[in-house]
Amino acid sequence: MKRKHIQHLYRRVGFGILPNELDKLSKMKRKEVVANLFKASKNVTPLELDTTELKSLMGTSYMMAKDNIRDIQKLSRESTQKLNRAWIERLTNPTELLREKMTLFWANHFVCEDNNYVYTQNFHNTLRQHALGNFRAFVVAISKQAAMTKYLNTKQNKKQKPNENFARELMELFTLGVGNYTEQDIKESAKAFTGYSHNMQGDFVFRRRVHHEGTKTFFGKSGNFNGEDIIDIILEKRRCAQYISEKVYRYFVNDTINKAHVEAMTDAFYKDYNIEKLMRFVCLSDWFYNEENIGTKIKSPIEFLVGIKTLVPTEFKNQKQLMYLQRLMGQILLDPPNVAGWKGGQNWIDSNTIALRLKLPSLLLNSSYISKSKKGQTDARIKERKQFFKKNYGKWFNVENNWGYFEKQFKNVAMNELDNHILACNISPNAQAYLNSLEKVSKQEYCVQLMSLPEYQMC
């Protein structure tokens, strides 16, 4: 498989690939590379913290939990922040690379958040468990998650007083997209989801007494439907397979939909709603490796941050700063803006985020320093400048870098080959002309220069 194509594949289904691994894979065929990728993601490794204390505070009923509610909330807040950090670590050092990237994708599809950590963790691992599984089972599992029944008020959905929130978002955001159902469809399907609830520990509970028993007419069909029936009827619509294919395409392939490619994906997916097969179809398609799809997407803040950490291992000494950084860049994991999730693409970028993103590699990795030595000159002031920064601003970015790791990984990569590894797209002519006028002081300094280009924001 072509190196360029392997890099593309790994930038989209992961966060980039390092030279040694790339060398190894370049000797294989595309089919093998892709097969390995999927094989490596067979397992599911949940991301879990110890919740013993929290669970005992919660007890088995609301009456028991009530007195501990402040402690539960406080511990939940702390744990959610821990999970945030653990998730970023997981993304940086994944075993099941594709599954992890898919989990990140689904977290912005089945968008949810909760202030109870036990529910948050359950929900989070549900995403991971079904990330490459069957979409029907996935939707069913999501509809029964405690966090979701809270987030979209299915819990309050009772036969006497239906709450349509979940039914609406199920169709608008999770399966069909806006405009593919009527208000009447929402009203009728909401009835089918009445009675969905959970117990204190977060297990699904079906409250028969508040469930609407009776005929519902949904998408032209009538019957005493329950929630799973509704999901089945939705999935019968090819539009559902198409909607998911579009979303996968925009996330993994290109912001701009190519109708023919999405149609092909839809055909593949509609057969049995197998997510793994859909992804395999994409990764094996020739069009996935078309020029117009390579290096043309804007990295999400998490892709950007994890990409940096993959290249040069970077540990935040002050974990609050990692949180703060996510906030500044506009994407805090486990804290989505609303049920529609992050818009992505160009919406990641505004004046503030672009200024920060361009400066961030040098801030995190190089004491804020970007070498500007002219060709043929040594960088005499490099040391003192870096020291000045460390002394004055170092506390804002209290991180530890492992440039030794980078040096080792890139030992056999020539200086003039570095850009092919660091950047996903070609360098624009003006930037190239400027870089040519500068001295390549060292691999580290050149790497920081490359990472400080707008081109580095692309994947």
Next chain:
Amino acid sequence: MDRRKFLKQSSLASSLFFVPSFVKAFENVASSSLGYKRLVIIQLSGGNDGLNTVVPFENDLYYKERPSLSIAKGDVLKLTDEIGLHPSLAPLNRLYDKGLLTIINNVGYPNPNRSHFRSMDIWQTAVDSDEYSQSGWIGRYIDNYGDAPYTAIEINESLSLAMKGETKNAIATQDAKSLFNLSRDPYFKNLQGHKNDTHLSEHNLGYLYKSMIEAHSSAKYIYETSKTVSAKKEYPKNKFGKQLKTTAQFINSHLETKVYYASLNGFDTHVNQLPTQKRLLSQYAEGIETFVQDLKAGGTFDDTLILTFSEFGRRVKQNASVGTDHGTANNLFIIGNQLRKPGLYNKMANLSDLDGNGDLKFEIDFRTIYATVLNKWLEVNDKKILNKSFKQLNFI
């Protein structure tokens, strides 16, 4: 000459312009008159308890529902025979006495949502409570009527949804210098080159380059324009005071910014509300009074309107922790010296007619206030921004 004036006057010779983007600008300016009006939005985050802010001190129900959380009749700052302000709001009371404050009671929206995040989203995006929008109302104002990112500035480290448009975004800055420092490395300037940048038209990469150039010039513009002016008044020493000080500095330096956004957090008073709200309201009122004085000294108060809101009010009945839970309708403050109806705009909520949760029923949709501010103050087509037609009120 400011850009509006320039466009207006040059529209007389519009045949000189062939550039399509100007055509759009003309369209938008055509219907509106001149003047450089600014809007300052203050967000009280967490849900300020409106009932203890503007107090119905002759209402028995109020005292009955809040046995240990009410403001005693003798403590309120009386505005009328029945209504008074929280004792921490003396500075606001002075603005009221000068006719610079309009209090709009009972502001909310249909089918209220009691989640902070959701309700704040609804206020910031100005859509119905069962709709989701990924752009804010000020963001859409910039989409349609703004030229530069600094058309709207949020005094914060990052942008609120309110300030994000479909195609354009506002700028966020806590102080002009740090943003400038972030973008000023000559390395970035040199990447741009001097030649005509053909790659700027490239889809995503071009967008990044354009954003980089824009960010740099905005940061430089804000920094260099605002550094010539310093505060003329002593602000309270807290975060909110600092935000207002920066805002006044920007306004008094005549930045070409139409909307400023600041916020004061911590109003989520479920537990032991009295001391918390007391502290926050005095931070608010003291800050605002200084701000108004500073703008007056800078000669910019006449053209500035200040709107203060919170995502919801709180439940009428106090809870078991001497606090209040999330509620619905709330009061909203308009400050300026071109008010058509200073004082109390409308009656307070009827405490004997509550909804099923024991919350106030709203009377005025907050979007009628937005529509009025957009139309009568910022002089733009409010329907274009709110995607719907709302009634115009007559407070300005």
